[in-house]
Amino acid sequence: MKMTPPSITTDHFPPAPLMSGAEEDSANPLRWPFQFFVRTVSTGSSMVMTGYPEESVKSVLAKIAWVTGMPLRELRVIYKGKQLQLEKTLMESGIENDSNLNIVGHLRSGLYPAASRPIDYVLSLLAHVFTSNKRSACAALKTVKVLTMRHFSLPGFVELYAASNAPTMLASIYHSSRDADSGQLAASCIINFMSCVSTKNWQGGSIGAVMEFCKQLRKFGHGDRDYLYLSCRNTLGHLLNTIGVSHDSGSVKNRVSLRDVFSFVPELVDSLLVSLDYSKRCGDTILSITRPSPAEVSDLIIFLAPFRNAIILQKQYLGGFVSGDDEKCRVEKDDDQLLEEEVDYLRLVFVRLLSKMDECFHVMAECLAGKQSGGRGFVLNYSWSEYLRILKDLYDTSKVFDGAEEMFWTVLRFHKNMLSALVVGFVKRGGDHRWVLDNKSVTNFECRRHLALILFPAVDEDFDMLHEMLIDRSQVLAESFEYIGRAKPESLRSGLFMEFKNEKATGPGVLREWFVLVCREIFDSRHALFVSCPNDCRRFYPNPASKVHPRHLEYFRFAGRVIALALLERVQVGVVFDRVFFVQLAGIRVILEDIRDADPCLYRSCKQILGMDADFIDSDALGLTFVRELEELGCREVVDLCPDGKNVVLNSQNREHYVDLLIQHYFVTSISEQVANFAQGLADILSSSKLQQFFQCLELEDLDWMLYGSENTISIEDWKAHTVYKGYKESDCQISWFWEIVGRMSAQQRRVLLLFWTSVKYLPVEGFRGLSSPLSICRTAEPSNRLPSSHTCFHRLFLPEYSSISVMEDHFGVITQEHIASSFGLS
Known part of the structure; x- marks a missing residue:
């Protein structure tokens, strides 16, 4: 340069x-x-x-x-x-x-006297290559390679190497050598240098030399059609992404120019756009799609980041341009201000890539629709996972330009289901794609649930590591507390093995039944741990008076563990949380609208106070001060809502503060210990660092669906669509009789039959599609006087070959009685 x-x-x-x-x-x-x-x-x-x-x-x-x-x-x-x-x-x-x-x-x-001699020797050898014969030139290049490997870690070597003419000379020899051997040896010298950069961990001073190689190879050669150039550019990208800010301010080449970095962007953008372009159609049918490689996506992301961050810092009136949030690689700008044409080009890149992603989502939707309709199409292809990385980079870029964020979210909102399918299909534990939750309107329930559940640790599949429990049905709460409440968290994360005393059944079906039974006990009003909402008995929050139970805080921690384990096992337990409970677990401040269901009377009173005429409030007609009258266990107590609250009169100026303090005391202060212990139980399974993140992934309705499941009436058509037959054919009379009988059942009988068949009391919100496996009806050789039986773990119903529909209906009339349905399930 x-x-x-x-x-x-x-x-x-x-x-x-x-x-x-x-x-x-x-x-x-x-x-x-x-x-x-x-x-x-x-x-x-x-x-x-x-x-x-x-x-x-x-x-x-x-x-x-x-x-x-x-x-x-x-x-x-x-x-x-x-x-x-x-x-x-x-x-x-x-x-x-x-x-x-x-x-x-x-x-x-x-500055580097020790490194100067080998550099001088390297340059002399390279100069010799241009004028010597083939044998002598090859010998000189081999010596250059050896010298580079031997002296690479010598202080100052890479800095002097970058500042010298060595990169230019090697690139020139590689592209214009009189014989192939010299060209290949020059390439070998360059590859060797890149290898040293990677293996010898000498990265800080190397970036200048690698940049020089990239520039010279691009100038002499054929750009992105040259494998050696691509290799060097990849190494440069690796350095930009990983090295720390140079701490050797006196080095010859410890920083790179922002303009030099940006010079690689146009070719990377063009290459990616070509790879994103779909091709090969036959009429309206898509035959194939060209998909981007991970390397193409990574390179563009890496080379765009310094430039994007430079614009952000310039907007913030900061000096110096830094690549990456943690100052990974310092990048100098060439002028006092970024060139307007380069900023405009980045804006154009954003628009072009976003438009191309819009096209890709349309094609993706066509492919999936073709597959679902039985046509010629595609299921989710792993290469589509690169779409998420491109979108993440577009999300970062959208924050640079005015109006770009709205443009970005508008496109994703239109393709909400496709985006959610990508997240569910490709985002695994350890990946960070929570950026999609910055605007939850672009996600659906399955997407938000997936992002929340992958925060949980993976369950160990080792059977020997399972936490074993043997529970008496008559002592479900007490014995479950001993097994779960006193266990070490790491043993619970390994998975559970459940068995009821004096029963042979074991496995996932029995575990699902236990979750429903123990949650029913935990939230039962007899135990005074939780209070149900007046208008919705399914919805609970901690009971302020729970201290009547001497070990109530231990039980709240136990309850948190059980709920976390139920979420981990994806079991619908039939209870949901009230908003005042949910927002506190999410680390959000409780406001007036949050208490609407928990205490409708208090909600209406607070709304009236806030809506009253100011003069009426200031006349002290209400006679209210900043206190709350509290009655617990037959004792009446007056509590100040603020220091000396009994002497602070309510007026039009402080009424909003009064309402806020009243709400905080009713629903935060009074249950803070209970909430904290429940949260700790959740954190025992999830981890404290991810607890609030988990709840912030979800809307309250999402958690309702995860814990309670579907409230819809069971659909017979959906049931039939997700049932397979083993030993029977769909046309057999026994199968026709079965569905006719199910069609005549009441909603409650169908739920009991489903419980008998699968131990699932509450269907997932997706219906039968959300079950862990399809249901199956299996022919059994049992005589026709025997009742049907089931393997709940595998969702199998064993149906004898009954002689008539009336006989079959009589037998199903027995097993659809709720008090006996659970006693027929096998492992």
Whole structure:
């Protein structure tokens, strides 16, 4: 890279050697001075110098020695890959106006004297390649490779290497070598350098050299069609993404230019757009889609990040441009302000990529619709996971430009189901795609549920690690508390093995039944742990008076563990939380609208106070002060809502504060210990760091569906669509009779039959599609006087070959009685 500091005139140098009278003739064109650029290894910068055609090379070196302070005897001049002879003139050496000279030497008096000698030797060998025969050139290149590997970790080596002409010379040899062997050896030297950058962990000073290789290979070669260039660009991207800010401010090349980084963006954008373009149709049918590779997506993201962050920092009026949120790689800008055309180009990249993603989502929807309708289409292809990475980068870029965020969310809102399918299909534990939750309107329930559940640890599949429980049905709450409440959290995260005393059934079906039974006990009003909402008996929040139970806080922690385990096992337990409970678990402040269901009377009273005429309130007609009358366990108590609250009169100015304090005392202060212990129980399974994140992923309705399931009437058609037959055919009379009988059942009988068949009391919100496996009706050799039986773990109903519909209906009339349905399930 050329740098053009102020020209250095002869006033800065010692007097030039005396010239003859002929030389002093101003009419002689040889006396006309010209300028040339001199690049010095010790600083990595260039100087603009003036000289005369008949001036000797040694005279030029004398001037440079005067400026740099380096001994003249250590300097060498390299021009077009050749070392110039000191006694020859500039004209004899072929130097012309605006030529580029490289000054190298041992530099024992420079910053890196130890590294200067091998660099000098490397440059001499590379210069030798241009003029020597094939054998000698190959030997020189092999020596260059060995020297690089041997001295790479030497302090200053990579800095001097970057500042020298070595990258240019190797790139030139690779692309214009007279024989293939020399070209391949030059490529080997470059690959070897990139390998050293990666393996020797010498990254800080390497970025300049890698940048030089990329620039020179692109200049000499065929850009992104050259494997060597792509390899070097990939290494550069790796450095931009991983290295720390240089702590060696004196290094020759410890930073890269923002303009240099951005110069790679257009080719990366074009390549990605081509890969995102779909092709090959036959009429309206899509035959194939060209999908982007992970490397293409990664490279563009990495090279865009420094430029995007530079714009953000410039908007914030900060000095210096930094790549990455944690200052991974310092990037210098070339001018005081970013060039307007480059900022405009980034805006254009955003629009083009967003438009292309819109097209991709349309094609994706067509493919999935074709698959679902039985046509020729695609299921989710793993390559589509790259769409999420592209969208994340577009999301980051949208924050740079005015109006871009709304444009971004508008596109995703239109493709909400496709985006959600990608998240559910490809986002795994450890991945961070919570950015989609910045605007929950672009997600559906399945997407939000997935992002919440992957915060839980993975369940260990090792059967020997399961936490075993043997529970007496008559003592479900007490014995479950002993098994769950006193267990170490890590043992619970390994999974549960459940068995009821004096029963043979085991497995997932029995575990699902236990979850429903223990939650019914936990939230039973007899135990005073939770209070149900007046208008919705399914909805609960902690009971302020729960301290009547001597170990109530331990039980709240136990309850938190049970709910977390039920969520982890995806079991619908038939209870839901009230909003005042939900928002506190999410770390959100309770407001008036949150208490609507928990205490309708208090809600209406507060609304009336806030809506009353100001003069009426100020007249003290209500006679209210900042206190709350509290009655617990037959005792009446007056509690101040603020310091000296009994003397603070309610008026129009402080009524909003009064309402807020009243709500906080009713629903926060009074149950803070209960909420904290319940949250700790959840955190025992989930982890404290992810607890609020879990609840912030969800809307209250989402958690309702996860804990309670579907409230819809069971659909017979949905039931039939997700049932398979083993030993029977759909056309068999027994199957026809079965569905006819189910069709005549009441809603309650159908739920009991479903419980008997699967141990699922509450269907998932998706209906039968949400079950862990399809239901199956299996032919059994049992005589027709036997009742049907089931394997609830595998959702199997064993149906004897009954002789008539009336016999079958009588038998199903027995098992659809709720008090006996659970006793027929097997493992």
